[in-house]
Amino acid sequence: MSMLGTVGPPVPYVEVRLESVPEMGYDALSKESPRGEICIRGDTLFSGYYKREDLTKEVLVDGWFHTGDIGEWQHDGSMKIVDRKKNIFKLSQGEYVAVENLENIFGQAPNVQIWVYGNSFESCLVAVINPNKQGLERWAESNGVSGDFASICGDAKAKEFILEELSKTGKEKKLKGFEMIRAVHLEPVLFDMERDLITPTYKKKRPQLLKYYQGIIDDMYKSMK
Template sequence: MDGFTQTGDVGEWQPNGALKIIDRKKNIFKLSQGEYVAVENLENIYGVLPEIDSIWVYGNSFESFLIAVINPNQQALENWAGQNGVTGSLAELCENAKTKEHFIAELAKAAKEKKLKGFEFVRAVHLDAVPFDMERDLITPTYKKKRPQMLKYYQGAIDALYKSSK
């Protein structure tokens, strides 16, 4: 096949001529304006934030923006809450509108630093105090996200985020 092998990976050519693998073909989707999103790449960028233990970024072809389900880092969240006069249990902090605004602002800051395109910014978040786990069939034994199962599990939260963000 002309020296190329089909692996199911998506790559981009680097200025030095090297090929950098940026995502799996099956983890790419299109938003309503036709932009393609390499979701795993975005999760790697956003996932390095100290406030985030785990993140699942989601979008679909009927919507124009991305949303995310986040497992916040408990210590970082409690420190932020203490400094900003926000009180409550971890679960209550996750439901707090001020907390969600803080996470969206942190994601936007990371997106700007990495020079992401506007459609790659996460516009709304659902915070889940319970880490993604195998008991709920959300991850594999090697901690890879099971995207179809996550969509099914978080469908109610996703629908609410898209509805309230319009």
């Protein structure tokens, strides 16, 4: 019963280790809560993907299979899976979402840098967006929306405009209904390292983004109920 909620300890003939994932805030060497990507090595491990050398090279490094699962060592030696490195999650109706792929697609919409969020307790996706300043200000001038950039970002018409742009892009790329963005928050300040929201290589730190925008995320979901 002490191992309830875990996948148990390593089995014989298999080595297991954690690899830190700094961009997600996971430290495999943490004394309090060692977390990181689960890597497996052993003679019983598969040799690679059939006729897919590209995928094999991606996941097998120096004999270690990088599973893509984020694990946490428990005090009794068992492993608990707490996250996915590639950020695939399930919505409340059971549909799986590959959020990084969606961000790449919606990132093709004009004037947006986007962070997409969803979880297993909600049925739809929301997003925090850094709109292009010049593009949004030109739209505002043409549509009778006045004020500085921050004021424009808070305007309901501006949010509706950005949602329409995202919807057009989603339809062009033939996304499914559950993959569409249903609410947005326009953030006038770019995601930055000062607030610990991105890495030095500009990768999004998703746990930190969620912590920083948790109140805004909650308000977006409340507004749709």
